[in-house]
Amino acid sequence: MHFFRAKRLIEKSAVFRVLQKMPKGAALHVHDFSILRMDWLVRNVTYRPHCHFCVTRHGALKFRFAHPTPPPPAECSEWVLLEKYRQELRNVTAFDEGLLRNFTLETENPEEAYPDRDVLWSRFQAIFFSISGLVSYAPVFRDYVFRGLQEFWQDNVLYLELRAELLPVYELNGTTHGPEWMVETYRDVASLFKREHPGFVGMKIIYSDHRFKNVSLITESVRMAMQLQTRFPGMVAGFDLVGREDTGHSLHYYRKALTLPAAIGYPLPYFFHAGETDWQGTSVDENLLEALVLNSTRIGHGFALTKHPAVWTELWKKDIPVEVCPISNQVLQLVSDLRNHPAAVLMATGFPMVISSDDPAMFGASGLSYDFYEAFMGIGGRKADLRTLKQLALNSIKYSALQDAEKKAAMETWAKSWDAFVTQLARGRSEKAAV
Template identity: 75%
Template structure:
């Protein structure tokens, strides 16, 4: 029967209705999809920022490069954020996106440790060549250093001090010796998965590094130079303000004189002031006094009291207190509750910046550090790696506007996550949770400044959704969530905006 015949009209009308309905459904499906995509875009970090015309042009240039790198990575199956940083570093340094990020004004580094900020090459090539530098090998096979004249007293763990200058004179291959020193100062290795089969091994080496370099960096002349050079390295990476976790270990002179913690804080202040005079646009530094989380309650009680004293004495330099070290093997925050409640009970405002949630062990007492960090009103949370596993903490922290300090490379190297596309911060970035990007101990990981961590966050954690808006928001967050006074934040934001506008203009002019 023909559809055009009298008896075929109902069939034709039905067919026409189906065509119209399918067309409506397709239109409505496309519209619904578009709206859903837009909603997700608005939710992600930086999603509500409105870019200026020049920023839009710069964003097009940046995203074209990002898409090209992503496309190439999908073809070769070599994507730096999915690889261990030690194996990806050379690839990252060849990336055009990375070279743009190096030029980007990143604002502030809010989660870095005092003696992990300067490339270890400097310690080898500069510090170990200074006069009166001695070394020894401990009974456990760990290197120790000490400056002294005459030869310093030999500690129990050392067999004997050897003057480095004389030792090098006897060597046939000094370059190889210096390379071996560098291997003792960083975690870098060609085959990290084999060298560091588990977290215990990598943390053991990580902690040994700080033990090894302590005798170098706590020598007073080196201490001053290290701070200056560390600031220089971050400044060259377009970072103009730092908040350092500092344990303020004793600093010593050549004759054995040991300085107080107050002396150390004053020295930080003096060096930062000198650096600021020589580097226009540099804002400065602040210290977050820290102690190790394996200490007993009485020790931490004294540390909290010392933090209160230091903050009272140096209100413009000492920002607050933190507990540092490996979370999985240290005491939980709740263990220290009596000590940590002292400031509040005395009506003293001591800001906390707790490392919390730097663990894969869900539901343990250590994992619950996130709960206690929230209850104790931590100003920021260091790492916060486990936050997405704690929905109530997540919601309440968001309400209180408590940001997390995300350190991508640190989390990967210390074996919390292998592929940075799987980092929990991907969920947090997608939902617009407040965060800053930092680098923890870049020198120990073979990185510099913040650019490597920004690359990992931008390319891996943020995925294809992260664009110039995300980068802009992360940089602004670093100022917003710093402990600078409001008037200082306004000044810092003005400096950053000028640098940002120059960066955007250069990027927009870049040939396609």
């Protein structure tokens, strides 16, 4: 069953309620602008003063906070102040519900709404385009990161690693902040959250850029990644390339840029998306081999890995895990029935993997519980049990970018939560048996 149809049934499941309480360790594959439920953007952010919107010639929504009203952008005819627009509406609730539908991929009939992958990815990218004007507003950005951490924390996740593009963040007067300001803000917000939530381990950034750019631009991004990691060694974990893999440039295309750190003796860790495809024998499919050659710390998605036994064997020897994102793979049309997910083979053989949620807010999900449910009930099969879940949680800390001392502390924190969880679970079963 497609996740959009299964979601309500999942939420009624006793297994899901157990998974929500379970200490899940870390979320190692999530993207910066999709970590918080979209209804907060609609019901909080779009109601803030000086929020303008317009509709582009292609029908996409564009937002901007400004005072006074800024000149109209190239894509639109004019900006409309949302506060004034809502005052003139007869049914504000219907308008807000329409905004929410524009901010997620959720639909009752996904096969009809997204007849092929091109249509789906076009919609996916349009959502990022729309919400970026909201999230990239400095006061919203700070709140968004804090509330995003809170959403994962409430789902019993103690640590995050965000793929972050570090797009410019703007102020009300139009001034903008660059990557260093953003990393500082991530660091400060994470520190504040950690002080207010004992047991939260923290977060790190994997600086990312799009695989549609030319080599010279990605070379500059690699240089920026090294610069940011040098300045913020405890905050910036490494570098990745993001975007639709099937239509983007291959890792081999960027070889000159990606081998630059090694050429100058700088050990920049990579966390490459690779093998997020169902094609075989293409240059994109071979990203798995390139990721191996470039010593990627982890493999994002790795959906095609089982088609490459030699790469599979080498990754296993080097203990390089795959970041499996079940709901993302299904929604983005790589697999329809999660019982047929290639990760089922990896899990059955004991290959190192972690479970993550990729872009949960885009899919109408949150935290990690929904993806753990799909991994446990679908990918894991009938033999998956509490030991399976425990190993996946342990893996998320083991294969994180935390330093050894940080990992040890995180493991100790998680172990206490796990023991309490198992005790509570056993007590609940005993009470039911007694009744």
